[in-house]
Amino acid sequence: MLALLSITIPLVISACATNPVTKKSNFVLMSEKQELELGQQAAAQVAKQLPLLPETDPLVRYVDSVGQKVAAKADRPELFYHFNVVDNADINAFALPGGYIYINRGLLTHLNSEAELAAVLGHEIGHVTARHAVKQYTKAQAYQIGMAVTSIFLPMPYGSNMLTDLVATAVIQGYGREAELQADELSIKYLTRAGYDPEATIGILKTLKRLEDLDTKEKTAAGEKVDKYHGAFASHPETEQRIRDAINLEEKHQGHHGIVNRKAMLTALDGYPYGDSPEQGAVVGRRFLHPELGIQLKFPKDWVITNTPSSLQARLRKEKVFFLMQLKELSKRQSPAEVLRHAFPSNKLFGIVESDTQAGMPHAEALIRMSAPHVSQAMISSHVFLIGSKAFLLSMWADRSVFDQYRDQFSQIARSFKRYDKQKDGDVPRIHLYTWQAGDSWQKLAERNRQILGRFTPEKLAALNGMSVNSLPAIGQLIKNVQ
Structure with a gap:
């Protein structure tokens, strides 16, 4: 993600500028003109590197309509704000300099009112109005100058991209505690001015805390690393108290609670994928479907499946037993055995068993003794399936001392690999609205x-739906279901 802002900006003479939010003089190393140019260039890079829903998509139009209402009440209303939806399941949102706002579909699906959407967009607008990227640029530039001085005495390689990479890190991973809290408070001010209920902010806090706890619970059970959401309304007690104080202050000035508009938000999400999109493939229970590539496979019980942009990964819960599926685009015709020989060093590969076809696809299998991720003395069972110019490489491994215990499961996974048919195999999980009935429970x-x-x-x-598993909606309440 750091490549998003790899844009060279000429060094400018230091100057003091009035901050649009605080009205105080700040020492900065970037003019507003350069800030806006940086935003335009960075947005062009984002459009090339991230899967954005088209501007004509109904969800994008809805997000833009809410965002424009909030931006019109912000401290820099003269800017043209651009609101985009990233077709990604991650819980995140970020802003580029100059008014380019991005919210992931994964975060959108977990919002439960238009007021909550306004709060998240207001947070990102706050980063723009407070010129947090410019401040980060100034800090990074000072750091780079310091490195230049140091290198006179101790030569070290660094390039012009170091600076912009540091700014990119701030944009994607957060600007630091003080800036994030300021953006939280600005969000409450802006959404309240726009007529929305600032109490929705507390709902977001609680939802993000539940998602954080659930993510920790799920990944800890699988033995995976836990990543925390960085940005809007990070769930810390100090944050919640400061937000409550800011809400009380705004409500005192405004004298009303404002618009919530729950049904509009839910209706806007109806029919959209939950999690990964058909273009990215999706995990459905213990199955993985990839409608775009036309493939699927199934895992035995207790396997934890993770879909990433570059590969499909899985591991047996609480065990050092792993799976990896990668796609290789072939330049010329090869047999499955040839693909395997190119994938692994020849002195490590043995026991190739090639069959004519499996599920109508050319297929080969091999056993390999070599080091693998998380297992230094591994035995790997690797399979290759060919569909036209595409080679699907499925590798499963464990420590050599226990490999035989899991070989049947490895074979079961490999045998499940087959073509995908939407009519027979179903769609990726999607959000569908449902009216809560008497006797219903989440279970x-x-x-x-x-x-x-x-x-x-x-x-x-x-x-x-913004609730804990022990809480239930009211009978007749509209909720988001996944089918």
């Missing part, structure tokens, strides 16, 4: 949907 809803979101489906459905 029953999960069972009815065949645990579509895996082991923690009840908790995920509750969090999707």
Whole structure:
């Protein structure tokens, strides 16, 4: 992600500028003209590197309409603000200098009112109005100058991209505690001015805390690293108290609670994917579907599946037993065995067993003794399937001393690899609106949907609706379901 802002900006003479938010003089190393140019260039890079929904998409239009209402009440209303939806399942949002705002579909799906959407967009607008990227640039430039002085005495390589990479890190991972809190407070001011209920901010805090706890619970059970959401309304007690104070202050000035508009937000999300899109492939219970590539496979019980942009990964819960599927685009015709020989060093590969076809596809299998991620003395069972010019490489491994215990599971996974047919195999999980009935529970809803979101489906459905698994909606209330 650091490449997003790899844009060279000429060094300018230091100057003091009045901050649009605080009205105080700040020492900065970037003019407003350069700030706006940086935003335009960075936005062009983002458009090339991130999957953005088109401007004509109904969800994008809805987000833009809400964002424009909030931006019109912000401290820099003269800027043209651009609101974009990233077709990504991650819980995140970020802003580029000059008014380019991005919110991931994964965060949107977990919002439960238009007021909550206004709060998140207001937070990102706050980063723009307070010129947080410019401040970060000034700090980074001072750091780079310091490095130049140091290098006179101790030569060290660094390039012009070091500076912009530091700014990019701030944009994607957060600007620091003080800046994030300022953006939180600005969000409350802006959304209240726009007529929305600032109390929605507390709802976001609680939802993000539930998602954080659920993510920790799920990944800890699988033995995976836990990543925390960085930005809008980071869930810390200090943040919640400061936000409550800011809400009380704004409500005192405004004298009313404002618009919530829950149904509009839910209606805008109806039919959109939950999690990954068909173009990216999606995990459905213990299955992985990739409609775009036309493939699918299934895992035995207790495998934890993770879809990434570059590969499909899985591991057996609480065990050092792993799976990796990668796609290789072939330049010339090769047999599956040839693909395997190119994928692994020849002195490590043995026991190739090639079959004519499996599920109508050319296929080969091999066993390999070599080091693998998380296992230094590994035995790997690797399979290759060919579909036209595409080679799908499935590798499963464990420590050599226990490999035989899991070989049947490895074979089961490999045998499950086959073509995808939407009519027979179903769609990726999507959000569908549902009216809560008497006797419903999150557990029953999960069972009815065949645990579509895996082991923690009840908790995920509750969090999707801004609730804990122990709380229930009112009978007749409209909620988001996943089918």
